[in-house]
Amino acid sequence: MARRGRPTVQIELTPEEQQTLQRWARRHKSSQALAQRCRIVLACAEGGTNNEIAERLGVNRVTVSKWRRRFAADRLEGLADAPRPGAARKIGDDVVEAIVVETLESAPKDATHWSTRGLAAKHGISGQTVSEIWRAFGLKPWRQDEFKVSPDPDLVERIRDIVGLYLNPPVAAAVFAVDEKPQMQALNRSAPTLPTTPARATHDYERNGTVDLFAALEIATGKVITDLRPSHTSADFVAFLNKVNREVPTELEVHVVLDNLSTHKTPQVQQWLLRHKRFHFHFTPTYGSWMNLVERWFSALTTKKLQRSAHRSVKALTDDIRAWVETWNDDPKPFVWHKSADEILQRLAGYCATINENDRFNLTGH
Structure with a gap:
């Protein structure tokens, strides 16, 4: 034929x-x-x-x-x-x-x-x-992207572990990306922001206190469990885990992606994990917080709500955040992970090869 x-x-x-x-x-x-x-x-x-x-x-x-x-x-x-x-x-x-x-x-x-x-x-x-x-x-030589090569000895294993959770989540399990957004300031501008294009805001403001936001983004649905607290100690983190535990159906295993913050590894947290066997922690590599999808949600919260808002008190700030979260959860939009572990590692290898090539050129002059 x-x-x-x-x-x-x-x-x-x-x-x-x-x-x-x-x-x-x-x-x-x-x-x-x-x-x-x-x-x-x-x-x-x-x-x-x-x-x-x-x-x-x-x-x-x-x-x-x-x-x-x-x-x-x-x-x-x-x-x-x-x-x-x-x-x-x-x-x-x-x-x-x-x-x-x-x-x-x-x-x-x-x-x-x-x-x-x-x-x-x-x-x-x-x-x-x-x-x-x-x-x-598509060349923009004036731009500079920031990148830090992770020295984590478990870099490859952790990348494969987290990407596997995103692309092929376990059966009968809920996968959450968890982190804190600490010291969120209730700021009030000295004058109202002008609704021009682009918007114009005064450079000076008054500080009216801070609040810490804990968030757990469910990878499959895009829904977010949040908690607002005056601090982000280990005890606060455990209290947030208890809230997640209450809201996730008891028949599901719970896999949590989070960074290497010391608050996440204290004896108090370890004891909590021993009492809650269905919870499994998956740590991002050192300097690898970009792998935590909840950071995308924090970015959306900042750019769409907080960046141009003004608040005269911590209560006004927390009420604003709670209202925004409620609106988000009414029509959640999950963030989809596209890159495979092999693609990430291949690009990392290419980046390291470029660094070595440049270093060799700088040392030899040719």
Whole structure:
């Protein structure tokens, strides 16, 4: 039976293209879109169908087909976003590639990263042209993401454990992401916030006391169990665990994702766990609080409610938080975890390789 559909374009890379794609795929300054396109092309060069590559990289088959064809036609320049309709491009592909490579792999003598003006002067083009190339390739060299490599000796095991809970939760069990948001201040601005776009608020305010918020986000449903207390001691944490215990059906096991805060590991907490056998703690790696999904919920609370609110007392603040939580739980929206443990560890390995490569370059000078 004859094969139907468009034939798959075969990708063969030169050594220079292979090295460039590998650098762009792992370099932390690359945009996520550009890095993903590089990984797709590298996978195509290794062989395999679009379906197989799509499943392995967690993308759509159409996406693989698109970048396979774009690279086959235009090589490295084909990884940029398609130009918008308008006048024909006046600069050559060699200049575009030079701008991208220099942005990712070099820096001027007087700065840590290139500016549009600096690259424009070096190549004799306009700053607007440099800006358009950056936009096409998703490059933002002025931005800096913060990251801390965890020294946790159980890093791999803990990542696999927590990701497993998120992606494949145990049967007959409830999984919660738990944390505290301490020292939330009841702030009152010296003048009302103006409802302009963007909103304008005075820089000065008066402090009217603080409160600590405990929250347990149920991964499956998005519902949140909360408790507001004047402090966040070990005794307060145990009291919050008792509240969670009362609200979860007794026939369910309870798995709790939480960080390595000393309050979570005191003898008082350990004794509580011995009395409540259905509770199981899963600690995030050191410097790994980004793995705790309740942090996403705290962020939503801050940006949607607290950031622009004003409160003349702690009671006003707590009433506001309780009302917001009640509204949230009326129509909860769970946060969905997408990355597998292997993808996280692979990206971490690439980050470490980049650090080692840069350190080696700085030590040797070449």
